[in-house]
Amino acid sequence: ETGVTQTPRHLVMGMTNKKSLKCEQHLGHNAMYWYKQSAKKPLELMFVYNFKEQTENNSVPSRFSPECPNSSHLFLHLHTLQPEDSALYLCASSQELGVGANVLTFGAGSRLTVL
Amino acid sequence: SQKIEQNSEALNIQEGKTATLTCNYTNYSPAYLQWYRQDPGRGPVFLLLIRENEKEKRKERLKVTFDTTLKQSLFHITASQPADSATYLCALARTPVTGTYKYIFGTGTRLKVLA
Numbered sequence: 647e648t649g650v651t652q653t654p655r656h657l658v659m660g661m662t663n664k665k666s667l668k669c670e671q672h673l674g675h676n677a678m679y680w681y682k683q684s685a686k687k688p689l690e691l692m693f694v695y696n697f698k699e700q701t702e703n704n705s706v707p708s709r710f711s712p713e714c715p716n717s718s719h720l721f722l723h724l725h726t727l728q729p730e731d732s733a734l735y736l737c738a739s740s741q742e743l744g745v746g747a748n749v750l751t752f753g754a755g756s757r758l759t760v761l
Numbered sequence: 762s763q764k765i766e767q768n769s770e771a772l773n774i775q776e777g778k779t780a781t782l783t784c785n786y787t788n789y790s791p792a793y794l795q796w797y798r799q800d801p802g803r804g805p806v807f808l809l810l811i812r813e814n815e816k817e818k819r820k821e822r823l824k825v826t827f828d829t830t831l832k833q834s835l836f837h838i839t840a841s842q843p844a845d846s847a848t849y850l851c852a853l854a855r856t857p858v859t860g861t862y863k864y865i866f867g868t869g870t871r872l873k874v875l876a
Contacts, residue, residue, distance in 0.1 A: 648806070686769070688866045688867055689805075696861075738804070743861040743862075744862065745862065749795070749807045752805050752806070754803050755802075755804050
């Protein structure tokens with residue numbers, strides 16, 4: 647395993663549901679990220695947290711709400727999603743921000759299907 | 762606009778041969794370039810990082826080149842094995858004027874090594 651654990655691995659939800667994705671890292675890293683990966687598209691950065699403070703929101707719709715209670719845990723709360731939000735959501739962590747040689751450690755992802 | 766191009770078609774090669782994957786970029790001057798491997802149903806895994814002032818980097822059977830004149834990186838796997846079959850992503854980051862380094866990912870190239 648990579649040291650970054652995501653749950654659930656698979657999630658099916660209706661457009662009116664509320665659900666959450668969870669990410670936990672055991673690497674002692676200070677930065678955590680949410681990425682969206684859709685078929686045939688590059689990874690899209692959604693949110694970045696550094697020392698549990700949000701440093702970036704990449705114009706993500708408000709139906710996605712992140713939460714970072716500490717440097718080891720990251721959540722993505724989902725509410726009234728659209729079918730086009732169906733994708734693989736990847737959590738990643740890195741030692742720190744502001745360093746060009748940052749290496750990202752990814753979790754296995756949460757496969758989300760919105761009906 | 763900034764663009765990263767990786768061959769979207771799958772690359773099939775015979776076991777034992779050298780696989781060469783290409784990452785081209787336009788309207789971009791990256792300071793760092795990374796290569797990741799992604800297996801189906803998993804998150805990307807970091808392989809190699811190369812800086813703009815480095816021409817080449819090696820790690821075991823892997824070699825990365827970085828040509829800032831051609832705006833291209835090549836990723837080589839020598840003596841390829843069926844276990845090398847995966848999707849390979851390149852990611853680039855440029856030195857920010859303000860804020861932190863952000864990596865932009867390509868769509869990836871799927872490699873299949875035939876036994």
